[in-house]
Amino acid sequence: MVATVLSGVLVLGTAACEGGSEAEAQTIRIGMITNTQGPFEPPGSELRDGFQLYLDMRGGQLGGHPVELIVADEGYEAAVSIESATKLLEQDRVSAITGIINGGNVAAILPLINQHKVPLVGALGRPALTDVTYVWHTNLISVEPGVAMAPFVKQEVKDGTVFAIGPDFQGGRDELRGFVDTFTRLGGRLANPDGKAVFTPSPVTEDFRPYLDQIAASGADAIYCFFDAKSSIDFVKQYAESPVSHLPLYAAGFVTEPASLGEQGDTAEGIYNGLNYSPDLDNAANREFVAAWSAAYPGRVPTSIVMASYDAAAVLDRAIAAAGTNPSPQAINTAIAGLGQLTSPRGPWQFAKSTHSPIQKWYLRQVRRDGRALTNVVVSELGTLGG
Incomplete structure (x- = not known):
C-alpha cells in the first residue's frame, strides 16, 4: 500500500x-x-x-x-x-x-x-x-472513565481523601469532571484546594514535580489522574520518584495503555485503571x-x-x-x-x-507483570455505562 x-x-x-x-x-x-x-x-x-x-x-x-x-x-x-x-x-x-x-x-x-x-x-x-x-x-463520552472508576476508588480509600489531577484541555476537563462529580456524590472527599481538580498546562507538561509536591502538601491518601500518552509517561515516572510514591495511584485506562506502558516500565506496576477494552478479553x-x-x-x-x-x-x-x-x-x-x-x-x-455513544461494559484493569512484560490485566467489570 x-x-x-x-x-x-x-x-x-x-x-x-x-x-x-x-x-x-x-x-x-x-x-x-x-x-x-x-x-x-x-x-x-x-x-x-x-x-x-x-x-x-x-x-x-x-x-x-x-x-x-x-x-x-x-x-x-x-x-x-x-x-x-x-x-x-x-x-x-x-x-x-x-x-x-x-x-x-x-x-x-x-x-x-x-x-x-x-x-x-x-x-x-x-x-x-x-x-x-x-x-x-x-x-466513549469523555466523562465516562472517571465515572466508571469513582465507585472503585471510593471503596478503596474509604474515608480517606483523593487528589485529582489532569491536563487542561477539553478531554482532560471532562475526564476529571466525571471522576470528581461521581466520587463526591458517593461521599468521597477531595484533597484538592477548594475541592476542585488541578489541571496542568496542555498539550505538554514535562515537569510534574511542583504538582507532586502540592499533592504531598495536601495530605492526600490517594491520587486519581488522566493524561495523554506523552504526559502519562512523565507523570508516572516522576510520581514513582516523588514524596508521594507510597500513595495508591488510580487512573483512567489511557494512562497505562501500551504506548506509555513500555516507557513507564516498573513504575507503572500495580496501577488500577478503568477502560472499555483490554486485549486479554x-x-x-x-x-x-x-x-x-x-x-x-x-x-x-x-x-x-x-x-x-x-x-x-x-x-x-x-x-x-x-x-x-x-x-x-x-x-x-x-x-x-x-x-x-x-x-x-x-x-x-x-x-x-x-x-x-456506546452502551457498553467497563473493566477494572491492573498493571501486572506477564513474564518480562507489563500489561493491563482485567480484574473485574466496573459496570455498564451509556444510555
Missing part, C-alpha cells in the same frame, strides 16, 4: 475491485481527521491503523464498495480541524468523517457536519452535545482482532483507540451495506441509527438513542 501526500492530505489508498458488479460499485470516500504530527501523533496513528486494519481484512471495501480513506490533520487548535473538515466536506465530498482525538474539536466542526448532513463516526472521546443528529461515537471477535493486529503490526499491542477506530469502520461497513446501491451520506446516517447491537472485540454494545 502506497501512501501519497496531496496538499496536506494523506491518501491511504483506494482499494481495487475486480470483475462484474464489484467493478461497478460506487467508490465511497471516508475522511479521517486526526493528528499526523506533534505530541498527539501516537494516538493519531492508532486511529489510522485501526481503521485501515478493518479495511485490509475486507479487501479495502465497506458495505460492498471500494473505499478511499483520506486523512487530514487535526492539529491542536480548533481552526485546523475546521479547515480540514471544510476541505473533506466541500472539496473531497466525503460520505462520512471519522477520527478526532480532542473532543473539543468535535464541537468545533459540528456546524459543518450539520450543514452538510454527513455522519461523523468518531473513534475517541467527546463532550456531551445537545445535537447529535449526525454525530456517533464508537469509543476472551471472546471470538477479540481473538480475531488481536490476531489480525499482531500479524499486521508485530510487537504492538492493540489499544482501546485502535479497537474503537476498527469498530468505526465496522459501523460504516454495516451502514453502507444497508443504505442502498448508491448510498448518500444521509442514507448512511439513517442506517447507522438502525444498526442495533454490534459484535465487537470489547464485547457486544449498541448506540444509545439519546447520546449516540
